[in-house]
Amino acid sequence: MPADAPRLSRAGSAPRRSIVHLGPGAFFRAFNAVFTEEAMAAEGGDWGITAVSLRSAGARDQMAPQSGAYTSVTLSESGNRAQVIGAIVEVLVAPEDPEAVLAALADPAVKIVSLTITEKGYSHNPATGALRLEDVDIAHDLANSAAPRSAIGFIVEALARRRAAGVAPFTVLSCDNLPSNGHLAKGVTLDFARARDAGLAAWIEAEVPFPATMVDRITPATTQADVDALAAAEGYLDPACVVHESFRQWVIEDRFAQGRPAWEAAGVQFVQNVDAHETMKLRCLNGTHSTLAYLGYLAGLETISDAAHDPLFAALLERLWAVEILPTVPQPEGEDLPAYTAALLDRYRDRAIRHRLWQIAMDGSQKLPQRLLGTIADQRAKGVLPQGLCLAVAAWMRYVGGVDEAGQPIDVRDPLAARLKAESDGAGDAAGKVAVLLAFGEVFPEALATDAAFRAAVTEAYSRLATEGARAAIEGYLSGAA
């Protein structure tokens, strides 16, 4: 990196704020903020974004010296494209000053509160969708409403202040990889509000829109090499830059309380119901992402493109899509499903995108229900046993055991990591380990946990992974399926 490269600085004035976004991570900066920037460029409007970090000061420390500006880098083997984004006008750090965040959320000029807080940010039970009132941050926020820690706590307190002041509510726009994410966000918000004040909950239920969305852009974590490459190419330093694929798709239910940016000018699709698009994406993309993450990691691979270029894993993907996943996906308006999965394989093979399997493997206990278990449950309801997806579940079970095929420790990142490992370690043979992990009601719905054929298939797959390894287990699945 050029040692004397100047720091990126904002060109021109910042737009006035009308959006608060919770979760200023890489995906948000590669996705929401880029669409909003382009919508304002095309159709005007003051849709500036106050981004709020609920945990750490990292994003703020990276972006404050740049007045919120940063670079969105589209990666390509034929040459990267840099786009400076100015839609973010400030970054707040909630633990430093929760009142500043609440003031922003209660600002009458704020019309949309959007979320990329990851699956675990909803403090819900993944198997049921209900708010976990015993969650440590939720319990804190119910007792300390003026100094919340959780996204839900901030949203409800801000809505309470708007209601008390006679200010119209904002729209809550969930942009996380969860089925019916708008419905889920509404459900946990109402659960929290009811625990505080029934009248407030009734007002929220009647007045606050929670449109659902499907979001899609592959965005690996930014590395120092990415920052250095940008500095070398563009002549400035930008530690807040994000790198991503060219592809992007945002499908939104068009239900907003006080308007929205002209996102359609940036290519956003507005539909009445996003469920079919969500199911397509969560099961075809995220389901195979997680499958590759666990089986690929156990097989010693590092990235999605490594796996997608490996003939064995490519054959696994093709069979999973054609036989086990697509039969459970309803036809989304305007989509060609076989073409969609063929395009996915091309996206996965893009060697310009170094998407680490370890990154995707994170938080599996929060991801499996919507990525794999829903598909399996739908197949089981038809009397079908999807052996390939059972192998993927078994691979997750092996992964959370914390030891790879070379006997090396795995750095498992998951809210339930300690319990998953402890109970798995103490469970004896494959059947015992599968049994204790299926007993995690936060992950496995009762119908699957008590399904003998599913349990047997996962146990058999777990045994093959333990004795023969991931590659042999995949070969066995493919040859047995032939």
Ligand code: CS2
């Ligand atoms: C990935 C997703 O990290 C993960 O769990 O599966 O972030 C995936 O890259 C995005 O959903 C793609 O749109």
